Amino acid sequence: MSLYEIGKCDYCGEGNRILRSSPFMADMGVMMCEHCWNDIQKEYASSNGEYIPDFKSKKDEYNILLDQIKDSKKIVFPAIYKHFKNKYYATMGIPIIIPMDKFITLEKHPNIISFNAEHTESGELYKIIKNKKQFYTYDDGYNTYTGNEQLILYKSLYDGYCPYLRPLSMFISKVDKIKYPTVKQKYRFELIKY
Numbered sequence: 122m123s124l125y126e127i128g129k130c131d132y133c134g135e136g137n138r139i140l141r142s143s144p145f146m147a148d149m150g151v152m153m154c155e156h157c158w159n160d161i162q163k164e165y166a167s168s169n170g171e172y173i174p175d176f177k178s179k180k181d182e183y184n185i186l187l188d189q190i191k192d193s194k195k196i197v198f199p200a201i202y203k204h205f206k207n208k209y210y211a212t213m214g215i216p217i218i219i220p221m222d223k224f225i226t227l228e229k230h231p232n233i234i235s236f237n238a239e240h241t242e243s244g245e246l247y248k249i250i251k252n253k254k255q256f257y258t259y260d261d262g263y264n265t266y267t268g269n270e271q272l273i274l275y276k277s278l279y280d281g282y283c284p285y286l287r288p289l290s291m292f293i294s295k296v297d298k299i300k301y302p303t304v305k306q307k308y309r310f311e312l313i314k315y
């Protein structure tokens with residue numbers, strides 16, 4: 122398993138960042154971005170002379186995620202993407218994952234649009250709400266994903282099935298050329314330009 126993941130920093134709240142779990146034992150499961158990590162590293166070095174490793178101490182793993190962030194910034198909404206198996210999909214957006222109690226409150230606002238989306242990996246259905254231009258889903262602690270994860274919401278253009286939720290890292294990944302040697306497309310999903 123990688124030391125890093127992409128998501129929302131538990132310290133500063135910035136999304137789409139490379140995260141590493143907090144160096145403090147008491148902070149188990151807390152994820153931190155490079156910026157917050159560096160601040161704490163400096164603070165600890167000067168105040169208690171305590172050593173915290175560099176955020177990028179596993180350079181290879183770090184660089185893989187850095188490439189993923191660059192690719193994720195190229196994703197366009199709404200737009201049509203072609204899957205390498207020749208089916209077409211429309212991207213809708215990147216939902217913000219909020220705690221269940223906040224989701225229930227937001228859901229009561231007027232002009233909210235709500236629908237279900239199926240998680241591509243677990244097959245579970247999750248409720249999505251749209252407020253103005255932003256999509257939201259929830260983290261109730263039992264979900265396949267967590268509040269730190271980045272998901273993409275998209276819809277197939279060949280059937281009337283409900284939208285899909287998929288980890289963004291999978292959506293932007295490259296085609297496995299060992300498994301699919303005859304496929305010409307580089308990425309799993311590619312933007313259709315017209």
Ligand SMILES: [Zn+2]
Binds near residue numbers: 130131132
């Ligand atoms: Zn941060």
